[in-house]
Amino acid sequence: MTGVKQPNWLRFIPSGDAIERAETDHTVVSLLSSRNGTEVIHHELQSGCSWAIAPQKDWNELETVYLLSGKLRYASGDLQGILRPGDTLSCEPASEFIIFTAVEQTSFLYICSNYVFHHYSESTRQFYKLAIEIAEKDGYTAQHCERIRRLSVLIGEKMGLSTTELFSLSYGAFFHDIGKINVPDEILLKPGRLSPEEFDIIKQHTIYGRDILNSSPLPYLAQGSYIAEQHHERYDGSGYPYALKGDQISIGAAIVAVVDSYDAMISNRPYQGAKSKSAAIEEILSLRGKLYHPRVVDTFLEAIREYTDPA
Structure with missing residues (x-):
């Protein structure tokens, strides 16, 4: 098309260009065309x-x-399969969650008969940015949230969670600590030991996280709010904010509890040096049935052998 005058009814979009574009660390979403309620x-x-x-x-x-x-x-209820180049999957409308996971680097078109781009791209990007900023402030790398999400979903898949549960787990795991945005920096960043009063304030981040996700204009973020609320509950009832125990704790939150603890153990943070992966795994195993759900720990031990960190 270079050097050729285009008629005004024809739009040519060079590779890499788009009307609008949104990016997170591992996803790029580009609006190619939008007209009369339809978007490509x-x-x-x-x-x-x-x-x-x-x-x-x-x-x-x-x-x-x-x-x-x-x-x-893709997976939806009992239906699952693999899409390959040239394959199409359509729904009108979706009656269940459909979860898509990239088996390898993947590119696809999503076509919708209503305006959706701004609804999910810009707001999601802002939430992702906020979650990463909180992780970095708390002494983690920018990859912390994605590591928690990816390993949690892998465990959930191996445990046979439904597509609805996996959808909630994916968002709840990534945004599990988003409530820390409401914790004062002088407490969140304190290098020394917290006082009991300060720790009580830290504990509130689980409630704040639940409320932030529930109040989002994006309804799918609310699906993970109970994970943000419960990810510090412990199997023996010693956790917070409600001292839930055993199966009172949602399985998604029980998964994130293990994965978040493991990632904290192997991370270098300002107030704590990193343990080796083998030492962290041994500690998780030693707390099986005490702090951590035994079935989650067993599946974690299986999943960690095939898990690879995000690039």
Whole structure:
């Protein structure tokens, strides 16, 4: 098309260009075309990353995924399969969650008969940025949230969680500490030991996180709010904020409790040196049935052998 005058009814978009574009660490979303309520959106997902179509109240739109490159695993209830280049999956409308996970670097078109780009791209990007800023402030690297999300979902898949549970787990794991935005910096960043009063304030981040996710304009973020609320509960009832025990704790929160503890152990932070991975695994195993759900620990030991850190 270079050097050729285009008629005003024809729009040529060079590779890499888009009307609008949004990025997180492992996802790129580009709005290619938008007219009369229909949008064509290009997605790029790194291997191991997930995306979803969620059922919504009073929603009756056509949604279509067309795979351009890579492999995309999908699951909805008992239905599951692999999309390959040229494959299409459509729903009108979605009646259950459809979870898509990139088996390898993947590119696909998402076509919707209603305006959705700003609704989920810009707001999600702001939440992702906030979650990463909190992790870095708390002494982690920017990859902390994605590591928690990816390993948690792998464990959830191995435990046979439903697509709805995996959807909630994915968002709840990534945003598990978002409530720390409401904890004063002088307490969150305190290098020494916290006083009992200061620790009581820290504990409130679980409640804050629940409320932040529930109040989001994005309804799918609320799906993970109970994980933000319960991820510091412990199997023996010694956790917070409610001292829940055993199966009173949601399985998603029990998974994040193990993964978050493991990642904290192997991370270098200002007030704590990193343990070796083998030492961290031994500590998790020693607390099986005490602090951590035994079935989650057993599955964690299986999953960690095949888990690879995000690039």
